Amino acid sequence: MRPPYTCNRCLSLIKSSRPQLRPTPPVRIPRRHHSTKPALPKLSLPKRGLSSTANRKFNQAFEPFEYVDPEGQRRRTVLSEDNLFHSFTHSPVPEIRKRAAFMRQHAYCPHPSHKPTRVAHSDGDLESRKSSETGTVPAHVNFECPDCGVPVYCCEEHWADDYEAHLEVCDVIREINQDDHDLRSGRFFKEFEFAEPQMEEILVNMTSWDTYLYTRDYDALNEDREMRQATKLLTYPMTIASVIHELSPYNIRSGGSMTPEGLKSFSALRHTLHPPRTGGGDTWKNPRLAPPAVRIFVLGARAESSLPRETWMQMIYLFHRVQFSLNFIGPEAMMNRSEPLPERTPNNPFGAVVEDRISNALKISTFVEYYHTLHKTGHFYPYDPYFDVFVVFHPGFGNPASMHEWEETLPLLLETKCPIIATGYSPWDTKQDVDFLQTRFSNEMDILLDPMENRFRSLRWDINDFDPHDVSCDNWGLYAFRGKRYETTRKDADEEVHSERTE
């Protein structure tokens, strides 16, 4: 192509006489989010065949380079899209190297020749293969599997020996490895730009993540990695919303997992969540009395309370003309948060961090306390099944490490007769919790939602640093229960339990 600005003859003369002076390669255009999409179109100005600026080359893929993202902020990319799989020990990200060192100090090799270090939690657990009589001293993990990049066994012989068991989780761990590097690569995350609120008449289809994202008009998440990163955050608000919304995918037909008791509880909630239009508006000319806010108590809150507020607002955008009060209660509720706890005053007797400026429909309060402490003071009394719902995210009711913390809280929760939505972080964890509840409280509680895989679970899996083979995903399993109501009966009359007349 004829260069438009430089004379052809001059060009050929210069090029032939000075072979070192090459035309600059095009500036490395930052690859935004897919490696499959073509790079940004070149500048519309025609390029000169010869340039007077210095020759710039981008050699290593993870040499950090600065770029300006679509929001106009300068960011530093550390890793590119196709360079995300790195061994944890030799990772370019220092945080991940620290994690690898932590794993080497705390995680034990799962090969059956060692002695067991903990109780096996399920039949599929690798600890159950170990025996305490014939086992050798337990060893910390040291050897990194070359396929997944995470230290999983103590030595190469054990890894090769136990290869079939490792293969079950190897590709999941590899994916986790890539996702963790991706999160710290410094790229612009378009999947964390959530959708704006829509009008009430647009019905949201909550059959699955894809239909939800499409009907809520999110930007299209075409890549699997984008879906995984986005759903890891969105799973918390969407798990709650998918259960309490009237367009919930859980129904009382034989495939849907709701029970008739569940339908009763959630219909009461939905009566408040979808109020009929009253003719009122947001001007002074047509005010109407508003009902009290719907209270959602998130118990045992850890990382959920530090989720960006825009994420929690995605749940609020599904409900119109309703106000919500979200209460995070738990001893670790201020995890990852840097706000100082306020003093305990008569107006704020538990030193809660209250955020009421998020929106006119949402107020978030964080209590760093056990729930049973707050319950016994009657701070939230009265509990109304039309307005209140309890949510527990992977509580570990049946997990020996956390069972004792829920001892006191569970009977009090059942006493309130409000629905309790609970999740589990893997199939065996959900089963462990449900089995514990059934054995301990079977005649005091009703199951509202049968335990099954959550449609709005996080699609991204995580490694447990204490046991790399225990891969978990947020909110994998979902179930709901409620305390049974005891009706007073006459001594001589027939006992009617849960009939239409007495309830």
Next chain:
Amino acid sequence: MPYRPFQSTYYNERMQASPALLRARAPYLVKNTITGAAIVALVIGIYTYTIKVISQDEFEDVIVPPEPVRRPQSGSTTDEVKLAMAQKKQ
């Protein structure tokens, strides 16, 4: 990705459905295809029946009248009328 304000992200530059859109449509693909096929079959059926009922091949029930006897053509019609009026006057 450049921000295109009036183009939906669910379609690429050539207006083909993106993977996210195809995934969102997937649970309804079979049911919608069957419904579409049923509607098209209904339309074809209506057309076929109508055309079949109104199209006939036998015409025996139509009686063609015999050719009327014609007078030899003497002139135009106006001359004939004038002749008839003159005959009437007389």
